[in-house]
């Protein structure tokens with residue numbers, strides 16, 4: 565039996581590390597794109613991942629054809645996933661994702677001009693993702709840059725709540741927004757289980773969201789399938805393969821924040837849930853923190869960004 569034709573012509577992945585490998589493997593398995601173009605720091609790394617993906621393609625009968633490419637060649641792709649990481653030692657015990665800011669920023673800022681004028685969708689994965697997405701948008705001029713992170717937090721939130729309350733995962737509707745990091749905002753007041761509001765065990769939820777990535781890292785070195793799932797879901801929506809809601813980092817107010825975006829035929833519309841006073845204060849704090857981090861990395865005053873209106 566032949567596999568159905570992929571809905572998308574090509575997707576690119578920059579960075580053949582832990583997350584890049586998992587994303588690329590998930591794409592081969594999903595059959596989302598006809599071509600999967602890979603680029604990484606060295607040609608050897610790129611060629612090795614392409615060979616491994618080719619083996620996977622042959623083994624599962626996937627229609628997705630992996631190939632090596634340069635960053636500039638990714639302009640033909642409908643979407644590009646950025647999952648690079650500079651070499652640095654993470655010395656933080658809190659605010660872990662911010663530790664990579666100074667090391668990763670020059671890499672992201674150097675990639676931007678190579679993709680200047682790119683009209684497809686860019687999914688930023690590199691941490692601190694909310695800041696890196698904004699820096700890449702600046703450096704590339706690309707209009708469709710989305711940071712992946714709050715949707716992974718939201719998935720972890722719904723999973724945690726379903727386990728704490730002993731209800732099916734599909735019964736839980738709730739979001740984590742703001743920063744993909746210590747300033748994440750759990751939208752507890754808008755959370756619904758089977759359509760009903762409920763008291764959320766916030767401390768237990770926060771503890772789990774904080775410690776979960778560290779436990780995964782301690783056990784298997786890096787998080788892989790979780791972020792890959794978050795990327796593939798975001799890709800399907802950004803590419804208009806399906807419609808739906810996903811929490812991604814995008815321009816909001818005069819900064820960038822993880823917010824729920826409703827995608828219709830690939831067009832995003834922010835739709836923030838109602839927040840109580842404490843949650844609104846936390847979102848302001850996330851906004852202030854991310855804006856300060858961005859300005860510190862950018863080193864020059866920010867030019868005004870388009871404000872996206874909430875409906």
Ligand SMILES: NC(=O)c1ccc[n+]([C@@H]2O[C@H](COP(=O)([O-])OP(=O)(O)OC[C@H]3O[C@@H](n4cnc5c(N)ncnc54)[C@H](O)[C@@H]3O)[C@@H](O)[C@H]2O)c1
Pocket residue numbers: 578579580581582583584603604605606609647648649650664668671688689690691692693712713716744786787791794
């Ligand atoms: N947003 C999220 O939800 C999320 C989840 C997990 C990890 N991350 C982040 O994703 C990033 C990647 O994580 P990882 O575990 O895959 O790291 P990794 O070290 O395993 O892989 C990084 C890869 O980037 C490549 N690279 C470095 N500089 C490059 C360049 N200039 N051009 C092309 N490739 C380059 C390296 O060779 C390596 O293959 C990190 O910043 C990590 O913190 C984000």
